[in-house]
Amino acid sequence: MKTLAQFLPQHLQQNNIPAELGSVLESIVAACSDISGKVRLGALAGVLGMAGTGNIQGEDQKKLDVIANDILIDVLKNNAHVAGLASEEEDTFVAANENGGYLVLFDPLDGSSNIDVNISVGTIFSVLAKPEGRLNTESFLQKGRDQVAAGYVLYGPQTQLVFTLKHGVFVFTLNENNEFVLTKENPQVPASTKEFAINMSNTRHWQAPMQQYINELLAGDTGVRGKNYNMRWVASMVAEIHRILMRGGVFMYPQDKRDPSKPGKLRLMYEANPMSLILEQAGAAASNALENMLDIIPTGLHQRVAVVMGSREEVEYVGKLHQK
Numbered sequence: 008m009k010t011l012a013q014f015l016p017q018h019l020q021q022n023n024i025p026a027e028l029g030s031v032l033e034s035i036v037a038a039c040s041d042i043s044g045k046v047r048l049g050a051l052a053g054v055l056g057m058a059g060t061g062n063i064q065g066e067d068q069k070k071l072d073v074i075a076n077d078i079l080i081d082v083l084k085n086n087a088h089v090a091g092l093a094s095e096e097e098d099t100f101v102a103a104n105e106n107g108g109y110l111v112l113f114d115p116l117d118g119s120s121n122i123d124v125n126i127s128v129g130t131i132f133s134v135l136a137k138p139e140g141r142l143n144t145e146s147f148l149q150k151g152r153d154q155v156a157a158g159y160v161l162y163g164p165q166t167q168l169v170f171t172l173k174h175g176v177f178v179f180t181l182n183e184n185n186e187f188v189l190t191k192e193n194p195q196v197p198a199s200t201k202e203f204a205i206n207m208s209n210t211r212h213w214q215a216p217m218q219q220y221i222n223e224l225l226a227g228d229t230g231v232r233g234k235n236y237n238m239r240w241v242a243s244m245v246a247e248i249h250r251i252l253m254r255g256g257v258f259m260y261p262q263d264k265r266d267p268s269k270p271g272k273l274r275l276m277y278e279a280n281p282m283s284l285i286l287e288q289a290g291a292a293a294s295n296a297l298e299n300m301l302d303i304i305p306t307g308l309h310q311r312v313a314v315v316m317g318s319r320e321e322v323e324y325v326g327k328l329h330q331k
Contacts, residue, residue: 009188010186010188010189011036011168011186011187011188012177012186013178013280014177014189015029017210019172021174022169025108027088027108027109028109028156030088030322031083031089031111031156031284032134032158032170034083034085034086034089035079035111035113035134035158036082036160036168036187037082037111038078038079038083038130039130039168040082040181040185040187041078042071042074042075042116042160042162042214043162043166043181043233043268045074045075046128047166053114059138061065064112071119071122072115072116072154073096076115076116078115079094080090080092080094080101083103084104084117087104087106088104088107088108088109089103089104089105089107089109089111090102090103090104090105090106090108090109090110090113090146091103091107091110091111091142091148092110092111092113093112093276093308094112094113094114094115094278095113095274095278095309096115097310099144100142100146100147100308104144104208105142107138108134108136109133109134109137110133110135110147111132111218112133112277112281112308113131113132113277114130114131114277116128117159117244121181121241121243122138123243126241127161127162127163127164127243127244127246128162128243129156129159129161129162129243129244129249130159130160131244131245131278131282132156133154133276133280133284134154134156134204135153135159136146136153137153144307144308146306148205148305148306148307149305150202150279150301150303150304151279151280151283151284152301154280154284155172155173156170156171156172157171157280157285158249158281158285159249159285161246161249163246163249165181166181166251167179167180167181167190168180168187169254169285171199171288173284173288175193175253176193176288176289177191177192178192178194193289194252194253194289195289196251196255196290196291196317196318197254197255198320199255200255200317200321201234201235201236201317202236202239202252202254203221203224203237203238203258203259204238204239204240204247204256204257204258205221205240205258205259206242207221208241211262212263212264212265213263213264214261214264215279215298215326216325216328216331217259217261217325217329217331220325244258244260244273244278244282248267248286248316251286251291251317251318252289255317255318256318257315257317257318257321257322258312258314258315258317259314259315259316259325260272261296261313261314268294270311271295271311271314273312273314274310274312275303275305275310276305276310279295279316280301283300283301283317284301286316289321290319291316291317291318291322292316292317292318292322292323293315293316293317293322294315294322294325295312295313295314295315296315296326296329297329298317299315300312
């Protein structure tokens with residue numbers, strides 16, 4: 008089995024990918040290895056509980072949110088190829104190296120509400136090529152399809168790295184020597200599924216097409232879909248998407264009617280875009296229920312979006328219901 012250090016140079020060379028992009032990926036992975044150690048020790052390292060601060064979204068921050076964010080910023084600023092970075096936890100972008108060719112966006116600790124109860128969480132990242140000219144917010148506002156790399160690290164029973172450089176998806180597992188070892192190449196998400204993930208407690212707030220869709224799934228083989236579905240809900244996007252990548256399913260966080268100014272809860276730049284690129288590379292689909300996620304033109308660093316992603320048949324079916 009190949010380690011990441013053995014695999015990456017070959018993958019870059021075979022696909023004419025710049026070595027500089029490989030260097031950026033290596034920095035992200037190094038930061039996540041450090042974060043993995045902090046997550047694993049948890050209470051033993053005194054990193055559980057609330058930080059007593061809030062992020063730009065007005066959400067309370069966990070201690071590990073802040074620690075993970077600081078680790079990623081420190082490591083990436085020390086990579087000469089990183090021109091700037093943006094984090095879900097920061098008000099605005101952070102400038103790094105003037106001559107760098109890449110921008111990195113990340114959710115340092117997705118699902119952190121689960122940390123204190125020892126449920127899987129993760130880091131999500133997206134890499135963009137820096138446009139010509141002075142670095143500003145607009146430099147980051149690129150469509151998801153323009154990403155040059157995307158991935159996540161899942162801190163679960165095993166720590167696993169999943170990434171794409173737009174030439175397939177690769178899964179690595181952290182071994183006892185703190186090395187990531189290739190354990191799965193090019194997983195493919197089945198087009199058909201019998202499993203869905205959604206927070207059912209919000210049913211009354213959803214728009215009518217989503218209510219109809221879930222009612223059809225709940226009707227099982229007695230309804231129009233003609234088959235029985237299972238439901239899963241971890242409340243950690245990394246864990247939900249990893250399950251779908253490994254065995255299929257559909258994950259949804261739809262728009263609801265409580266706050267019309269918010270088209271969704273999840274963030275386009277830090278969560279939806281990188282996960283959508285990974286899933287598309289694995290044969291799945293992703294949308295905001297009306298438009299392909301990777302084609303949405305972003306308007307802000309912290310833009311929210313409705314999310315429907317996973318097995319292609321289900322994502323397309325949800326889209327048809329919304330178009331009606």
